Amino acid sequence: MGDLERELRDLSAWLETPDPPDVTARVRVRLSGPAPRRRRWHALAAAALVALLVAVLPPTRAAIADAVAGLLRFAGVSIATSPAPTLPSGNPSPLPGQRAVTLDEAQRAVRFPIRLPAKLGPPEQVLVADPDPMGACRVATLLYDGGALRVDAFDGRLNLAFHKEATPPGVAWVQVNGDFAVWVDGPHVLSYVDRAGQVRTETARLAASTLIWQDADVSYRLEGDLSRAEAIEIARSLR
Incomplete structure (x- = not known):
């Protein structure tokens, strides 16, 4: 208990x-x-x-928790807590249809506004992934520090987009701009969940500490070698 x-x-x-x-x-x-x-x-x-x-929880921030199974679903991300998560082997595959684009191209490729964290400035690289038959991509990723720091953005009204396996008690509720957010402390396994709701295990990789939050129906993942306080400050600086 x-x-x-x-x-x-x-x-x-x-x-x-x-x-x-x-x-x-x-x-x-x-x-x-x-x-x-x-x-x-x-x-x-x-x-x-x-x-x-x-x-x-307000409807646009709705979280569903299964305390018995140790599962939390929040802002398009599911988090399963396990004493011994299955670690990925080999090199992870990129997300479906992933490609590098300019920031302007990325904004035209997705159906949600791409906002930049003022604390980090312009990204070094921008990726988009998982296009639908009309070419609209599901995820936009901003990369910093050679890819060691990243911001994933996706439409929070969609189904799950990412699945995490974390070791308890490394998952905690925090706040970003007065709204609910989730902090995953330390390395954890991250996989992509495709449009059909299938966990793409081939994309599984060991992710760094991550902050998950939602703003104006857009969900965000900020991942990198950051403290909780640093991550929250970056999240608050979205413009």
Whole structure:
């Protein structure tokens, strides 16, 4: 229950809800009972977390959490927590249809505005990937520092676009400009999820620390050798 309790405590600091009745004593009695009863209450608590997350997050920032399976879906990214994620082997394949373009070409190739982080300035390279039959690309990527620092942008109204496998407790709720965001601390496995909803395991790679947030229906991934505070400052500087 440790991770579940931490998530609830983190989330409670952001909620404005009426004071609930004090049921602490009754809950403690249930949790101190026989093992089958404790397991039942653990499952109920996990289900309560799922319901709470769905209820309190605004629709455009909706997150779905499965506390039992250790899965979080937020801003077009799914994050699975595992004690031992499966590490990728070999060189990862690029995203489907990925190609290098100019910034102007990238803006014409996607159906959402491409915003630049003022803290980083113009990107060294721009990529677009996964075009539909009409040629509209699903993902735009801004690369900095020789590719060691990157910003992935994609339409947050679409289905999942990326899947992460992280080791707990390296996933935490944070805020960017007053809205919910997710911080994944340390290296983790990242794979692309195609338009059909299939995880493209051939794209799997070991990603650096990542901040995930959403702004005006556009989802962003900021990945690199950054602290949480540095990542949030870069995210706040989008123009």
